[in-house]
Amino acid sequence: MLEIRDLRVAVDGKDILTGLDLRVAPGEVHAIMGPNGSGKSTLAHVLAGRDGYEVTGGEILFEGRPLLDLAPEERACAGLFLAFQYPVEIPGVNNTYFLKAAVNAIRKHRGEPELDAMDFLALVREKLAVLHMDESLLKRGVNVGFSGGEKKRNEIFQLAIMEPRLAILDETDSGLDIDALKDVAKGVNALRSPERAIILVTHYQRLLDHIVPDRVHVLSGGRIATSGGQDLALELESRGYEWVREAAAGA
Amino acid sequence: MDTPNTEIDALVRREYQHGFVTDLESDTVPPGLDEDVVRLISRKKQEPAFLTEWRLRAYRHWLTMSEPRWANLHHPPIDYDEISYYSAPKSKDDGPKSLDEVDPKLLETYEKLGIPLHERAALAGVAVDAVFDSVSVATTFKDKLAEQGIVFCSFSEAVREHPALVEAYLGTVVPYTDNFFATLNSAVFSDGSFCYVPKGLRCPMELSTYFRINAAKTGQFERTLVVADEGSYVSYLEGCTAPARDENQLHAAVVELVALEGAEIKYSTVQNWYPGDEHGTGGIYNFVTKRGDCRGNGSKISWTQVETGSAITWKYPSCILRGDDSVGAFYSVALSNLRQQADTGTKMIHLGRNTRSTVVSKGISAGRGQNSYRGLVQIGKGAENARNYTQCDSLLMGDRCGAHTFPYMEVKNPSAKVEHEATTSKISDDQLFYCRQRGIGEEDAVSMIVNGFCKEVFRELPMEFAVEAQKLLEVSLEGAVG
Numbered sequence: 021m022l023e024i025r026d027l028r029v030a031v032d033g034k035d036i037l038t039g040l041d042l043r044v045a046p047g048e049v050h051a052i053m054g055p056n057g058s059g060k061s062t063l064a065h066v067l068a069g070r071d072g073y074e075v076t077g078g079e080i081l082f083e084g085r086p087l088l089d090l091a092p093e094e095r096a097c098a099g100l101f102l103a104f105q106y107p108v109e110i111p112g113v114n115n116t117y118f119l120k121a122a123v124n125a126i127r128k129h130r131g132e133p134e135l136d137a138m139d140f141l142a143l144v145r146e147k148l149a150v151l152h153m154d155e156s157l158l159k160r161g162v163n164v165g166f167s168g169g170e171k172k173r174n175e176i177f178q179l180a181i182m183e184p185r186l187a188i189l190d191e192t193d194s195g196l197d198i199d200a201l202k203d204v205a206k207g208v209n210a211l212r213s214p215e216r217a218i219i220l221v222t223h224y225q226r227l228l229d230h231i232v233p234d235r236v237h238v239l240s241g242g243r244i245a246t247s248g249g250q251d252l253a254l255e256l257e258s259r260g261y262e263w264v265r266e267a268a269a270g271a
Numbered sequence: 272m273d274t275p276n277t278e279i280d281a282l283v284r285r286e287y288q289h290g291f292v293t294d295l296e297s298d299t300v301p302p303g304l305d306e307d308v309v310r311l312i313s314r315k316k317q318e319p320a321f322l323t324e325w326r327l328r329a330y331r332h333w334l335t336m337s338e339p340r341w342a343n344l345h346h347p348p349i350d351y352d353e354i355s356y357y358s359a360p361k362s363k364d365d366g367p368k369s370l371d372e373v374d375p376k377l378l379e380t381y382e383k384l385g386i387p388l389h390e391r392a393a394l395a396g397v398a399v400d401a402v403f404d405s406v407s408v409a410t411t412f413k414d415k416l417a418e419q420g421i422v423f424c425s426f427s428e429a430v431r432e433h434p435a436l437v438e439a440y441l442g443t444v445v446p447y448t449d450n451f452f453a454t455l456n457s458a459v460f461s462d463g464s465f466c467y468v469p470k471g472l473r474c475p476m477e478l479s480t481y482f483r484i485n486a487a488k489t490g491q492f493e494r495t496l497v498v499a500d501e502g503s504y505v506s507y508l509e510g511c512t513a514p515a516r517d518e519n520q521l522h523a524a525v526v527e528l529v530a531l532e533g534a535e536i537k538y539s540t541v542q543n544w545y546p547g548d549e550h551g552t553g554g555i556y557n558f559v560t561k562r563g564d565c566r567g568n569g570s571k572i573s574w575t576q577v578e579t580g581s582a583i584t585w586k587y588p589s590c591i592l593r594g595d596d597s598v599g600a601f602y603s604v605a606l607s608n609l610r611q612q613a614d615t616g617t618k619m620i621h622l623g624r625n626t627r628s629t630v631v632s633k634g635i636s637a638g639r640g641q642n643s644y645r646g647l648v649q650i651g652k653g654a655e656n657a658r659n660y661t662q663c664d665s666l667l668m669g670d671r672c673g674a675h676t677f678p679y680m681e682v683k684n685p686s687a688k689v690e691h692e693a694t695t696s697k698i699s700d701d702q703l704f705y706c707r708q709r710g711i712g713e714e715d716a717v718s719m720i721v722n723g724f725c726k727e728v729f730r731e732l733p734m735e736f737a738v739e740a741q742k743l744l745e746v747s748l749e750g751a752v753g
Contacts, residue, residue: 068708071700096710108705112723121719122709129710161723178709 028077038242047214054239055261064190068102097129099185103175110162169200193227205230225253299358329447329457342614422467429465444527452523453560463493468503479508490521499534532567544580551610554582561588565597573600589618592626599628607640616646621657630661636672643675650687
């Protein structure tokens with residue numbers, strides 16, 4: 021589904037990713053871990069097509085098509101979703117209205133009929149229950165006045181509604197209390213399916229107790245230093261990131 | 272890499288949609304102004320002596336005045352001798368007496384503008400008075416309103432048929448000595464709309480006026496007077512367009528509102544005069560005086576305006592809260608794109624006890640537009656327990672535009688509560704990226720964010736106008752980011 025080959029990315033002339041390779045097959049959940057500044061969020065942003073990142077080498081194929089040529093909205097329409105680390109507030113734009121516009125933009129792109137208000141509301145109700153989200157959040161401005169936890173739930177709620185092919189969760193666990201973390205995990209696990217892939221970008225292993233990944237990769241020095249199963253995450257938890265860095269430097 | 276700069280550089284390549292010219296024979300006086308021109312206008316309109324005198328007094332006073340210079344506006348000097356002060360579409364008779372007599376070409380113009388008089392009147396339940404250049408050409412639904420005692424007609428007609436009403440109220444809110452542009456208007460105003468709602472009556476439909484400047488090198492000077500008698504209610508809408516011309520055209524209108532005891536007037540404007548092109552050539556100079564007088568206790572006046580056009584906007588719809596417990600409101604969206612300049616805001620003059628006012632101003636600057644909010648809140652000595660809340664938000668798109676805020680407060684009664692909140696924000700790349708990541712294209716995202724920003728004002732507009740206003744903003748900002 022996703023194939024990243026020798027990806028090199030610079031920001032303001034500084035190399036952040038220095039030859040990253042990654043393959044994600046449909047149905048798989050991959051966790052990208054690494055210390056602060058290792059390039060985890062850069063990877064998530066480059067996949068989604070954010071400005072300000074200069075791709076200096078390598079390529080990304082999404083379902084066999086080159087991804088880097090597509091505008092962010094085209095990537096979204098192709099089925100790529102990014103759950104933001106810091107979701108943005110859009111005052112005056114109703115949360116439900118925003119989501120409906122998003123769903124219908126993508127349906128339109130695919131040549132499917134747009135959902136009417138009734139169908140959309142039915143879909144919303146169904147997903148709300150899973151996430152224990154307060155219905156009043158739907159009527160407020162997009163993320164306006166939401167607590168940190170509410171913002172993250174809202175991201176997963178959008179994810180659930182939009183049902184993308186590839187979901188990238190950028191530090192979704194940061195700042196969540198344990199109840200919120202469980203709800204978020206429940207929402208994500210409900211979306212696991214043989215057709216869908218999920219990339220979890222995270223600093224801590226505790227999210228992986230609730231969403232069990234198929235593969236764990238550790239980023240260091242702008243590339244994947246080591247990969248493994250869930251055991252690797254546990255090892256990182258007990259030993260810290262330093263040994264990976266040392267191992268990478270030694271290699 | 273798309274930087275916000277290059278995005279905004281692609282700003283507005285969209286042509287003004289209402290910029291067509293209608294080829295009509297018109298009756299235009301030669302440029303320039305003197306007492307003879309003032310008399311000529313008055314004679315053409317067969318006005319009673321009191322009005323001719325009033326105009327002349329205004330003209331003489333105007334000669335002693337000079338253009339105000341305090342606004343944050345920059346434009347070449349206006350040559351008042353270059354302007355023709357009267358232009359009317361020439362018709363075979365003395366003037367159309369009903370819609371059927373109106374020049375079909377004129378009606379076509381209004382169709383192009385999206386105001387089919389017949390249809391709009393019939394379907395939407397909106398009574399329309401249309402002012403073309405200087406003359407009111409058609410008023411719909413007049414008879415039906417008259418059955419209930421509501422007078423809604425062109426100003427000229429009101430002068431002919433209800434001279435006592437006109438004489439009683441004209442210039443009582445905006446005196447002919449008020450300011451340079453209002454005084455000029457008082458001398459040469461050609462037409463406009465008049466409305467009187469009798470005691471205790473709720474006007475059953477929205478009343479609406481459409482202004483259109485068509486002829487070249489003419490100024491448009493309409494005068495609108497709305498009087499709501501005790502306990503009555505009226506909602507009044509005003510829309511404006513003009514053809515795209517290379518020279519600047521002057522528009523100096525006056526609107527006076529009078530609300531007697533317990534009456535309420537809602538006055539909404541969607542202004543879409545030609546803004547000029549991206550180099551700042553052409554466009555309307557809009558110098559307008561709008562004021563409402565809450566004369567009676569418990570009366571209420573609200574101004575709602577969506578301003579997207581004009582090269583220059585100089586306009587401060589105000590409320591004089593004279594009656595005890597009277598309420599004033601001002602809701603405004605002002606957009607400055609291209610090289611447009613807007614210096615706009617409101618004055619809330621609290622004189623009565625327990626008077627309340629609310630000001631919500633949303634300024635949007637894009638391109639090389641300059642947007643200034645200028646607002647005065649004045650609490651008089653006798654205005655016990657007066658309250659004002661002002662919220663003034665600016666939204667910037669790109670880095671070549673500007674937003675400015677000039678709040679003035681004069682409080683002479685210690686029991687007053689005056690609040691002022693102001694924010695300035697940018698449509699951030701983060702917001703745009705967030706929308707685009709969800710599949711929403713850039714232009715749709717901009718329009719969504721801008722509409723969200725203006726929401727508090729839009730919801731004050733009558734339903735169909737709110738839709739129109741949203742579309743207008745969309746069109747005015749199309750290509751603003753790309």
